[in-house]
Amino acid sequence: MRILYPFIAVLALVLIALVGANLPGGQALIGVVLPYVAFLIFLGGFVAKILGWAKSPVPFRIPTTCGQEKSLSWIPQNCIDNPSTRGGVVIRMILEIFLFRSLFRNTKTEIHDGPKLVYGSSKYLWLFGLLFHYCFLTIVIRHLRLFTTPVPFFVSVTEYLDGFFQVGLPVLYQTDIIFVLAITFLFLRRVIMPQVRYISLPADYFPLFLIMGIAITGILMRYFLRADIVSIKQLTMGLVTFSPSIKEGISSVFFIHLFLVCVLLAYFPFSKLMHLGGVFLSPTRNMTNNSRMVRHENPWNDPNIKPHSYAHYEDEFREFMVEAGLPVDKGLPPSADEDPAEK
Amino acid sequence: MYDGGKIITGLIIFIVFMTFPIWYNHGNAGNIPKPEKPQGVTQCVKDTAYMRSSHMVLINEWRDEVIRTGNRTKVTVQGKEYDKSLMLGCMKCHINKKKFCDECHLYTSVNPYCWDCHFLPKETI
């Protein structure tokens, strides 16, 4: 059910777009109104979400420490995995964002005869996750050709490199193939591995199916069903210059593609996909571990409550402690009425 | 807000990136390509809608037929025969590459590598 419902939801979206694109006025709705609305929801929702997160206080240092902390001068520190300086944090964040360093540490757990619990390294998630994200980025950069005139240099270069092997016409893009393979892996991982399947929710499957749907319709449009790219570019250029117009004869598959993208954009800020912004705000990655060098004060402290050290505490309760037979650092002062002769 | 300055800066960079197409074009949608119609003929090798979206599929079929199976049968359009070829087919009617093919290709950033080997029509040499 947790797999079936999101699948049906994406199928329903495809059907809605297919029917919509063939109704009078439906093309204007899907091609013009919806993209604007979805983009505004995306930007607005994204900003609101980030500001919401930014407002939560993070008074204390809670980085995940994955190496030796800064300590005595003769103990070598792991400057990246347990950074104590801003430079270390910057390197750590760059490695995290561009290379998914923490995924690289992914482990698998197995039970062997004995019974013996065994942990092993598992790099597949890291590899396919990285491929997936870089292909996505490449595809988005290539799509800029639909939204810019003249098309900037970096877009043409990306297109050239992506079609480097010059297979077929229209030229096959390597990223399209790798993208589909990677997302298939990410899906199968959730279905096949029992531990992962157990914790997977519809909110995990829905974005997978949605992105799969976008990729499949895009690939169909480029290699199989063909759409009139010149007319499509007139529409997309109209959108980004705020003078939209829709030409006749754009095939329905384009409207399905666009509709799914709009759903993705509008869904984005309210979903786990917000890790795009969240990764920058992860306090477990973006903080220096300087708890032993800098005093971090709790902002919720009531200023009327003064610090109460143990010495003070003992001063306050010494008599009772002695009476109860508890050990004290400092004995009771000899009192006046005590008779020295009794000793 | 902790690190508010950095977060707001990050957000602004994000918005600038996301709205790149809007400020890059600053309202200019560019010239809509108007490929020059060939003179003296009224029909293409297939219907115009198909040609507009799928001409590269057709050229690819031609290429495979000619080079892989040696099938060089000519195509007949309005009573005249044309080779299944870029130079001796398409370019017999669409004589001006710059004013025809390149019109669309520049607009959509398509850069066919065919002309690395195949001759261009005279006007561009």
Ligand code: HEM
């Ligand atoms: C989340 C964003 C998107 C993703 C992941 C995506 C994915 C894809 C993929 C995988 C293809 C196959 C061909 C290629 O790689 O270029 C494609 C093609 C295409 N997409 Fe998208 N797309 C996205 C957004 C959009 C948007 C916003 C539009 C236009 C409004 C669009 C219009 C097209 C068109 C016209 C093609 C056909 C290109 C061609 O025939 O060369 N896509 N898309």
